[in-house]
Structure formats: structure tokens, C-alpha cells
Amino acid sequence: MCAFPFQDFASLLLGTRCLVCGAPAVACCPACRERIIGKAPHQVRRCGLSVPTWAANPYRPELARLIPAFKDDGAWSLVRLLSCRLAMAVVACRPPTGTVLVPVPSQPAAVRRRGIDHTWMLARRVARALGIEAARLLRRLNGGDAQRLQGRAGRERLSESRFLGTTCRSPVIVIDDVVTTGTSLTVSCEAMRRCGATVIAAAVIGDANLSGKY
Numbered sequence: 001m002c003a004f005p006f007q008d009f010a011s012l013l014l015g016t017r018c019l020v021c022g023a024p025a026v027a028c029c030p031a032c033r034e035r036i037i038g039k040a041p042h043q044v045r046r047c048g049l050s051v052p053t054w055a056a057n058p059y060r061p062e063l064a065r066l067i068p069a070f071k072d073d074g075a076w077s078l079v080r081l082l083s084c085r086l087a088m089a090v091v092a093c094r095p096p097t098g099t100v101l102v103p104v105p106s107q108p109a110a111v112r113r114r115g116i117d118h119t120w121m122l123a124r125r126v127a128r129a130l131g132i133e134a135a136r137l138l139r140r141l142n143g144g145d146a147q148r149l150q151g152r153a154g155r156e157r158l159s160e161s162r163f164l165g166t167t168c169r170s171p172v173i174v175i176d177d178v179v180t181t182g183t184s185l186t187v188s189c190e191a192m193r194r195c196g197a198t199v200i201a202a203a204v205i206g207d208a209n210l211s212g213k214y
């Protein structure tokens with residue numbers, strides 16, 4: 001038997017209040033959880049998005065409390081809820097057989113600070129649940145890449161995208177935790193397309209341009 005149960009550890013970190021409504025609970029109370037689960041995925045509207053993009057929930061009010069707590073405050077007990085919601089958004093994209101989930105790459109400094117790549121963690125859980133693949137096929141450009149991509153073609157590539165993709169023959173769905181302006185999703189899709197990949201859709205948990213009244 002574990003002498004230091006997970007729930008106790010989470011309680012030490014987060015207190016024993018729902019992060020959304022303040023009711024006694026670890027991280028998220030059953031009522032808030034039900035409200036989150038009860039939302040149907042919706043299509044995201046942003047200028048520049050070149051593929052159908054689905055979000056599981058509005059970002060506010062619930063996810064604006066839960067996602068930062070999951071990423072920055074060690075609220076690990078939320079991983080199941082958040083990965084289930086991301087899975088719902090992916091299902092709304094109607095992924096064909098053989099689809100690969102490709103996460104928008106996290107900031108390396110943030111991953112080092114947090115000790116974990118949360119988007120990749122969610123991608124793997126969703127892929128496992130849906131019986132499809134997840135692969136880290138995108139990475140952020142760094143100073144070394146900028147030097148290697150010299151010349152006109154290289155400069156054009158750099159100006160087009162902050163990300164570099166890896167060739168993939170399977171249909172791709174780009175995923176992220178939250179969409180705000182849509183720029184990260186757009187450049188991610190572009191980077192994958194430049195490698196010859198077929199990007200069929202994008203999926204996120206939270207849509208930051210919608211109020212909770214959606």
C-alpha cells in the first residue's frame with residue numbers, strides 16, 4: 001500500500017478546493033467536471049486556419065483555471081479529464097484509419113522548467129485511447145537552424161514558420177491545448193505541409209475566443 005497516496009500529494013500542492021468553484025474537492029469538483037464533460041465540441045473560427053479545427057470546450061471559465069494548474073502547478077489529477085476532452089475534439093475531426101496526432105511543439109524552456117511536455121503527454125494518452133498514433137514531428141527553430149537555413153530559400157523558410165516538420169505519409173491532425181489567435185496551429189499545419197504531409201484537421205481542448213456561455 002502506498003504510504004503517500006497521490007490524492008494526498010495533490011491536496012498538499014493544490015489545497016482541497018475545486019480550482020473552478022472553490023467547493024471541497026481535489027482540483028475539480030464533480031459538478032464542474034460534469035459541466036465540462038457536458039459540452040459538445042464546436043468548430044473553431046479564426047482567420048488563417050486552413051483546416052477544419054475543433055475545440056472540446058470554451059477556454060473560459062473552467063479551463064482557464066484548470067489548464068494552467070495542470071501545466072504549471074502539478075495538478076496531475078486533471079490529466080484524465082483534459083485528455084478525454086482532447087479526445088472528443090479529435091473524434092469530431094473524424095480521423096481516418098492511420099491518422100497521426102502531431103502536437104504543436106512546446107517551448108523548450110517551458111518543458112525544462114516544468115520537467116515534462118504536457119502537450120505530448122496528452123497526445124500520447126489520446127492516441128492510445130483512440131487506437132491511433134502520436135508522433136512529435138514538429139520542432140521549433142533555434143539559432144543553429146537559422147544559420148543552416150542561409151540563402152534565399154532558407155530565409156523564406158524561416159520567415160514562413162517558426163517550426164520545422166518531419167515527413168509523414170499518414171494523414172495528420174495537429175493538436176494543442178488551447179487556441180487563441182490560431183497562429184501556432186496555422187504555422188504548424190504549414191510546416192507539416194511543406195514536408196509533404198496531408199494535414200486533415202486540428203484539435204484543441206479550449207477555445208480562448210469563446211465565453212463560457214457558448
Ligand SMILES: [Zn+2]
Nearest residue numbers: 018021029032
Ligand atoms: Zn467546482
